[in-house]
Amino acid sequence: MYEKGLVRAVGVSNYGPTQLVKIHDYLKARGVPLCSAQVQFSLLSMGESQLEIKDICDSLGVRLISYSPLGLGMLTGKYTTSRLPRGPRGLLFRQILPGLEPLLTSLREIAQRRRKTVPQVAINWCICKGTIPIPGIKTVKQAEENLGALGWRLSSDDLLQLEYASRESPKKMIQNIFQTR
Numbered sequence: 001m002y003e004k005g006l007v008r009a010v011g012v013s014n015y016g017p018t019q020l021v022k023i024h025d026y027l028k029a030r031g032v033p034l035c036s037a038q039v040q041f042s043l044l045s046m047g048e049s050q051l052e053i054k055d056i057c058d059s060l061g062v063r064l065i066s067y068s069p070l071g072l073g074m075l076t077g078k079y080t081t082s083r084l085p086r087g088p089r090g091l092l093f094r095q096i097l098p099g100l101e102p103l104l105t106s107l108r109e110i111a112q113r114r115r116k117t118v119p120q121v122a123i124n125w126c127i128c129k130g131t132i133p134i135p136g137i138k139t140v141k142q143a144e145e146n147l148g149a150l151g152w153r154l155s156s157d158d159l160l161q162l163e164y165a166s167r168e169s170p171k172k173m174i175q176n177i178f179q180t181r
Helices: 017-029 050-061 071-076 085-101 099-116 118-128 140-149 156-168
Strands: 012-013 034-040 063-067 132-136
Touching: 012 017, 012 156, 017 034, 017 050, 017 099, 034 050, 050 063, 071 085, 071 099, 099 118, 099 156, 118 132, 118 156
Parallel strands: 012 034, 034 063, 063 132
Antiparallel strands: none
């Protein structure tokens, strides 16, 4: 498609650190720019692999698109161990939510201080990390709320508080099984 002039660049999804470098080098040798890499990236999925991918993207000039910036909804504050979604998502939430209280508390504190909502703070964290978050929405109200994450920045103290609280959470989001190494 690039060679036919139908697109100006290529983006990839769920490429891990090793494969991301390989595809970048392969495309570069063909003269095809790699412009984006989409991976699961949030305060709940901030593992070594995701941070390594972010560093690689930064060094290669590739924009990181962070999907699930609200951790499938766990970072919205609307779910608790007694209020879970149905189906497989509920099973996952039951495993992760009990250890999320330090992170959710930090999100609430910062949201209150900033006069923002918890989801707006979680999305803004992704923006401050230099990613392009793409939160899922089910309603117009959620879309409008997500827009409140734009036009402002968390302070460095806010970022440190959130990242410390994230590291304190005993369980992280399971990485997409389709992400390569």
